[in-house]
Amino acid sequence: MKPSRSEFITVRGLRSHVRQWGREGAPKIFMVHGWMDVAASFQFVVDCLEGDWHVIAPDWRGFGLSERSASDTYWFPDYVADLEFILDHYAPGGQINLLGHSMGGNVVSLYAGVRPERIRRLVNLEGFGMPVSNPSQAPRRYAKWLDALREPTELRSYPSLEAVAARLQKTNPRLSDARAEFLSRHWSAPNADGRWEILGDPAHKRPTPLLYQVEEVLACWDAITAPVLWVEADDTNMWQWMGPKEQARVEIDRRLAHLASVTPKMMADAGHMLHHDQPEALAAMLEDFLAE
Template identity: 50%
Template sequence: MYTPLIASRTETIPVRGLTYHVHRWGQNTNASAPVLVLLHGWADVGASYQFIVDALGESWVGERAVIAPDWRGFGATQPPSPVDTYWFADYFADLEVLLDHYAGDGHPVDMVGHSMGGNVAMLYAGIRPERIRRLVNLEGFGLPDGRPEQAPKKLRTWLNETAQRRNGEITIKPYASREAVAQRLMKTNPRLSLDKALWLAGVWAKQALDGQWHLLVDPAHKISSHTVYRTDEALAIYREITAPVLAIEATECSLTSFWGGRYTLEQYHQRLAQIRQHTIKTVDDAGHNLQHDQPELIAQWMKTFFA
């Protein structure tokens, strides 16, 4: 099993009625180095960045405070009582409290976001541009443009699914062993080696009293969004971003498999063009979880970009 090169520690802080679990690396020996904030994607955990942290190296990481929170309803950040839905805007408010705690007022941070975390990071960088110094977006593509006529169906679906969740009809299946969880991860990402998959299984799932391994994902996250995605609104926020943005994508483009042509890489690049300073880099031999597939290369680009 993979052995981390740079040990992490976990802290808890109160965030808007939740006990947020935050993974930390580094000793912050350089007081002028910005805090580095790593934001994970949907159904993932903050510890998922361990391979990139190791690739950054002990010397580089040691100068900084590096944090990776478990988003609400993921990892160890679970609600004190059952909920039947999650709201995307809560990620912005949670992130703001985290930045207040770890960076304080007037200290812009460096930020990396993967997938859903990349979407949160991009929008937050336009909502609070003064708080972000530099931003790396790992395949945080956004969504296909929505249409007003989708609203009635989306709301009906949301109402139906929240009722199903309250009735215990929406669940996440457990696995018989850590090895079974690892196999599930490797099925999703064939490039993932067994040693890394076994390690990730231990932070992505937890063995319960029933002996089975349960994914650390609140089933309420499976509820469909009730909102219609408005590209024009997202672009208005993108135009407020002042931080340089490094957008990293994999050669095995996930947009095709996600949306089947309804949203293309060309359209994503057109959206990025709304940002004042942006650079696009492509990682070879990588899929959507490129932070697992090519951590050394991404770490190298991060160190150059954040220098």
């Protein structure tokens, strides 16, 4: 494995962990992870990169080794703002290469429309977005959020690292023993009772009171000027959030049509965690795209 190094910086008042690989001064690739994941998740892809790169990957607020929010709710625009502060810290001038997976894919795509001049190349890994919402859902959504605030939240703990690895493999059967063992050491930490806790704020489990405004999101996508590499996994289940597969395909393609310059790719023999399942293929795809 290529060695990584950790650094802590202050991002909007929170102590935030950033993992880096590669040579200082080499071309940069920023990689941001998805929900309930950590920056170390990109290790396998980084290992497969053949070029001279400086990869910079933060743990989002409330995940991994980054500090948790003082609020009882995580607001999606905060991720967009945190990303800008991180980019300003590591690449204050010029355009950058930006990659995001899942939730991170949604964040980077929003950001690329808000700050199009900052992006050289954009890579979205399975960042489909959420289902279309309707204003009539708002009262029930707010009530659900208020009810959830009254209940304590917690994440399951595990008796050993081996149990954490087994949990990861249950979610992703393609994950090898070696990769599951590596991820378990970065995805969890021992608590005072000697059990292993997931490195994520339990508050992430609470519902948000805000409806997903897809047309606002697509307005941001319309403003993206950088070329976009859009990668889906052929065995993903993310489309289920949008209904039956045929219906979901229509909606996903509608959203893709808002990207002015997009290269869609389908990753064979991979699920939603495609950067774990096919890191060699993804690394080759990424370097080909960045070299264009």
